[in-house]
Amino acid sequence: MKIFSKQRPEIPIADHVRPDGTAWSLKEKLFLGLTPGEYMQQFFRNPVNWLMIAVFAVGVPLLLQRYIYGLGAVTHGSNDYPWGLFLGFGLFGMVPLSASGFMLGTTVELFGRKDFKPIERLALLNGLLGYFFAVLFLEVDLGMPWRLPYPMFVSLGPAAVLFLVAWHVATYLSVQVAEVLPAFFEWIGWLKGKRAIRKYVLALTVAGIILSTLHQGALGALFTYAPSKLHPLWLSVNFQWIHFFCSSIFAGLSMVIVASTLINRFASWRCDDNFKNNLDYITIGLGKGCSYALITYLVIKIVAVAHDQEWAYLLTGWGSYFILEMVLAVIIPMFLFAIGCRNKQVGMIRFAALLAVLGIVWNRLNTALFCFNWQIYQEVPHWKEVWITFTIFALYFLTYRFIVYRLPIVYTWKGEK
Amino acid sequence: MKKTVSRRAFLKGGLAGTVAATTLLNSKSSEAAGSFEGYPEGMGVLVDLTRCVGCRSCEAACNLEQGLPEPAKPFDDYSVFDEIKHGEKRRTDETRYTVVNSYDVPGMEHPLFRKVQCNHCQEPACLTSCFVNAYTKTPEGAVIYNSKVCVGCRTCMVACPFYIPTFKYSSAFDPKIMKCIFCYDTRLKDGLPPACVEACPQEALTFGKRSDMIEAGRQRIKMNPDKYVDHIYGEHEVGGTAWMYLSSAPFDKVGFDTHVPKEPILNSVKDFLSIVPMVLTIWPGLFVGFHLLATRKDAAKKIEEEKKEVKS
Amino acid sequence: MRTRNKLLHCALALAIGTALSGPFTANAMDASDAPDLITIDSLTNLYGPVEFDHAMHADLADCALCHHHTTGIPAQDPNCLRCHATSGEADTVACADCHTADRFNKDYLESLDDPMLYHVDKPGLKGAYHINCIGCHVEVGAPSGCQDCHVMNDSGQQMFKTGDYAPDPQDHNNGGH
Numbered sequence: 054m055k056i057f058s059k060q061r062p063e064i065p066i067a068d069h070v071r072p073d074g075t076a077w078s079l080k081e082k083l084f085l086g087l088t089p090g091e092y093m094q095q096f097f098r099n100p101v102n103w104l105m106i107a108v109f110a111v112g113v114p115l116l117l118q119r120y121i122y123g124l125g126a127v128t129h130g131s132n133d134y135p136w137g138l139f140l141g142f143g144l145f146g147m148v149p150l151s152a153s154g155f156m157l158g159t160t161v162e163l164f165g166r167k168d169f170k171p172i173e174r175l176a177l178l179n180g181l182l183g184y185f186f187a188v189l190f191l192e193v194d195l196g197m198p199w200r201l202p203y204p205m206f207v208s209l210g211p212a213a214v215l216f217l218v219a220w221h222v223a224t225y226l227s228v229q230v231a232e233v234l235p236a237f238f239e240w241i242g243w244l245k246g247k248r249a250i251r252k253y254v255l256a257l258t259v260a261g262i263i264l265s266t267l268h269q270g271a272l273g274a275l276f277t278y279a280p281s282k283l284h285p286l287w288l289s290v291n292f293q294w295i296h297f298f299c300s301s302i303f304a305g306l307s308m309v310i311v312a313s314t315l316i317n318r319f320a321s322w323r324c325d326d327n328f329k330n331n332l333d334y335i336t337i338g339l340g341k342g343c344s345y346a347l348i349t350y351l352v353i354k355i356v357a358v359a360h361d362q363e364w365a366y367l368l369t370g371w372g373s374y375f376i377l378e379m380v381l382a383v384i385i386p387m388f389l390f391a392i393g394c395r396n397k398q399v400g401m402i403r404f405a406a407l408l409a410v411l412g413i414v415w416n417r418l419n420t421a422l423f424c425f426n427w428q429i430y431q432e433v434p435h436w437k438e439v440w441i442t443f444t445i446f447a448l449y450f451l452t453y454r455f456i457v458y459r460l461p462i463v464y465t466w467k468g469e470k
Numbered sequence: 471m472k473k474t475v476s477r478r479a480f481l482k483g484g485l486a487g488t489v490a491a492t493t494l495l496n497s498k499s500s501e502a503a504g505s506f507e508g509y510p511e512g513m514g515v516l517v518d519l520t521r522c523v524g525c526r527s528c529e530a531a532c533n534l535e536q537g538l539p540e541p542a543k544p545f546d547d548y549s550v551f552d553e554i555k556h557g558e559k560r561r562t563d564e565t566r567y568t569v570v571n572s573y574d575v576p577g578m579e580h581p582l583f584r585k586v587q588c589n590h591c592q593e594p595a596c597l598t599s600c601f602v603n604a605y606t607k608t609p610e611g612a613v614i615y616n617s618k619v620c621v622g623c624r625t626c627m628v629a630c631p632f633y634i635p636t637f638k639y640s641s642a643f644d645p646k647i648m649k650c651i652f653c654y655d656t657r658l659k660d661g662l663p664p665a666c667v668e669a670c671p672q673e674a675l676t677f678g679k680r681s682d683m684i685e686a687g688r689q690r691i692k693m694n695p696d697k698y699v700d701h702i703y704g705e706h707e708v709g710g711t712a713w714m715y716l717s718s719a720p721f722d723k724v725g726f727d728t729h730v731p732k733e734p735i736l737n738s739v740k741d742f743l744s745i746v747p748m749v750l751t752i753w754p755g756l757f758v759g760f761h762l763l764a765t766r767k768d769a770a771k772k773i774e775e776e777k778k779e780v781k782s
Numbered sequence: 783m784r785t786r787n788k789l790l791h792c793a794l795a796l797a798i799g800t801a802l803s804g805p806f807t808a809n810a811m812d813a814s815d816a817p818d819l820i821t822i823d824s825l826t827n828l829y830g831p832v833e834f835d836h837a838m839h840a841d842l843a844d845c846a847l848c849h850h851h852t853t854g855i856p857a858q859d860p861n862c863l864r865c866h867a868t869s870g871e872a873d874t875v876a877c878a879d880c881h882t883a884d885r886f887n888k889d890y891l892e893s894l895d896d897p898m899l900y901h902v903d904k905p906g907l908k909g910a911y912h913i914n915c916i917g918c919h920v921e922v923g924a925p926s927g928c929q930d931c932h933v934m935n936d937s938g939q940q941m942f943k944t945g946d947y948a949p950d951p952q953d954h955n956n957g958g959h
């Protein structure tokens with residue numbers, strides 16, 4: 054794409070019409086203004102796509118196996134370990150990484166920080182896709198995926214935490230669709246739709262905060278159903294929901310930093326100057342937010358240990374593992390963010406963000422898998438389970454890239470708005 | 471369908487919708503928060519480890535009654551007591567709703583045997599964690615499950631403190647939760663004792679009203695203070711269970727988890743459930759307030775501009 | 783392992799029956815009034831009948847060991863003595879006369895609600911036999927495996943999936959994961 058965008062002035066597409074005044078057709082928009090031949094050519098030139106093809110070549114048959122022979126054929130899910138990687142990573146990991154939508158929605162729309170506007174849409178998209186794929190992971194994991202709507206419409210168990218999660222994730226998914234739709238309407242050129250949504254931005258944003266607070270917290274609260282199974286250092290019956298909510302703040306922000314870094318680096322042809330020139334400034338702003346959230350998180354983690362009188366556990370093997378997690382996934386990124394923001398070292402902030410993203414995934418896996426059943430035995434996921442997880446994640450990556458290449462996410466639409 | 475309405479209102483009206491949702495959710499979480507004592511007339515079983523001789527008759531009877539698949543070994547094969555998987559003794563699974571395990575207790579001449587099955591909690595964690603209401607605690611005391619509405623999320627398995635519900639991982643088209651149902655359909659609902667109780671030659675399993683079983687347990691302990699540990703496991707564990715145990719060895723020596731909470735599992739979730747209505751009511755006002763504060767300069771500017779326009 | 787297996791086997795040891803219903807009506811009876819051999823055959827749905835040598839057991843132990851306060855020497859246990867010091871010999875001494883065969887029957891369970899009733903936790907007939915017999919057999923080292931006293935019949939084998947109905951190990955050697 055880089056080459057094409059240098060050779061041809063009309064690419065990348067950012068308007069309904071070419072410089073010469075003829076309109077782009079939808080098909081041309083989909084092919085990024087290239088002919089199908091050119092499109093395929095550039096597609097296969099990219100080594101990342103070959104990697105994707107390899108992942109899918111194995112992953113798709115594995116998925117088929119899962120749907121024909123059941124979960125037992127591809128996972129180590131057992132009666133002691135009902136939840137594995139699909140939920141441990143796919144649901145518990147993806148959802149905090151997708152908190153970006155409501156975070157930046159709040160910053161820009163509610164707090165009026167228009168200086169973060171250039172990244173708002175990316176954050177919203179990141180949120181939408183994260184949630185969508187979390188639901189997809191759930192679909193792979195559910196015993197009876199065809200019954201997904203049951204908790205909403207067929208048989209309601211409203212006193213259960215998961216009921217809250219289901220409703221809030223579903224509602225929030227629609228809120229996020231509504232929030233990302235304006236970009237789509239600009240792209241297809243249906244301005245009425247955009248204006249209609251514009252009216253509700255404030256309501257949507259407030260709804261987003263409420264739903265996010267509750268379901269991010271609810272994911273944590275799910276583990277309070279297992280007070281005797283999850284290691285006490287990873288479970289605080291009183292504060293679990295706050296831990297999950299608070300960590301989702303820096304997780305979501307860090308994920309946007311990582312995503313914007315990648316896009317800026319590998320798809321810079323798609324970014325406009327507004328995005329590129331503001332990115333460093335915005336990254337520092339986000340980094341500042343992360344460091345505050347991280348210190349809060351660290352404090353409430355310690356408060357939880359003190360509140361439940363769990364100091365003695367810190368001296369055990371589990372305690373060392375806990376301290377390791379705290380150092381690598383919380384304290385180091387926290388300092389890197391702080392130093393990076395102080396000295397305006399954007400590179401350091403970006404590295405810290407990567408650490409924080411990996412750290413939060415690690416924390417969720419610890420909670421859901423590794424420190425679960427700590428009094429009996431530890432389970433290692435089946436390789437097929439790992440591969441399927443990668444496959445769905447690859448699909449997430451491809452969808453993400455597909456949309457960023459096309460819709461006005463990291464660039465401003467030049468046509469009528 | 472009330473829910474859909476509130477959702478739509480939510481998206482549209484923000485504050486107004488939220489209030490509606492609050493009242494809705496409020497009533498629900500308070501229902502969850504109100505504790506449920508279980509049915510006083512419910513039935514129970516008192517399992518006396520000092521009487522059990524490990525004959526596995528209960529396992530055989532359960533297999534027959536519940537139409538479960540053929541076991542790997544005959545029910546009179548006692549080598550199963552030496553089976554160890556993942557460092558653990560045998561557990562219930564999709565082919566067996568109950569198992570008997572043997573424990574060598576230091577200082578005791580003979581091993582003790584412990585039967586495992588669903589304990590039919592008074593306030594079951596499986597039930598309260600289920601978001602499609604697949605579980606029911608019947609007035610007779612059984613905790614039963616409806617596979618017709620189950621989506622297979624397996625939260626009940628995470629929530630059950632006794633690791634009881636098991637999942638048919640081997641099936642893609644008809645997976646379901648499998649666990650002891652107190653022989654509800656075939657026996658309990660007609661006032662009959664479950665198959666395993668009837669099969670037990672030693673009357674190690676005593677069936678009766680739960681309250682009577684507690685009384686009987688107390689009497690046995692009182693009459694034989696040297697024989698029994700002074701505790702009925704299940705009288706208070708996780709808020710009380712319909713199946714309870716007496717033992718001559720400390721419970722943690724014979725495979726019981728003595729660290730399960732004394733309160734129903736739901737109680738540890740209440741902290742979160744109680745903040746739900748708060749977030750729903752306070753957040754909208756709070757954040758709209760923030761918004762107005764944060765953007766008041768813009769608003770002031772706008773007014774100025776309008777004034778200017780009017781003047782000119 | 784052997785002793786443990788024996789102990790295990792003893793579980794289904796004695797067949798249950800209402801058979802101990804001989805003519806025990808006279809007062810001040812002694813062991814010779816009882817039949818020498820009693821056939822207990824109430825578990826015949828799963829096991830063959832038990833030939834219980836009453837005469838031999840009567841030589842080995844006091845009547846009261848099995849018959850509690852109903853016959854033989856007076857009760858010793860101070861708790862029993864509270865009521866049975868003067869209750870004298872019972873009219874009937876058969877196990878089944880006090881230990882009901884249908885222990886968990888609804889009406890029987892209801893009857894336990896009587897606030898004046900002391901014996902609310904009395905084992906049923908099957909339980910009474912097994913608890914008493916096996917307890918003693920284990921203590922004195924007498925045979926205590928299930929089939930030491932009663933041999934499993936065809937329907938027993940069917941229920942226990944053993945003998946002719948034993949599972950084919952071939953079907954089960956893949957053991958899952």
Ligand code: SF4
Nearest residue numbers: 588589591594596630
């Ligand atoms: S023992 Fe487990 S499965 Fe049984 S009622 Fe209690 S929580 Fe439910």
Ligand code: SF4
Nearest residue numbers: 532650652653664666
């Ligand atoms: S109550 Fe019924 S289902 Fe439960 S273990 Fe006993 S026989 Fe099996």
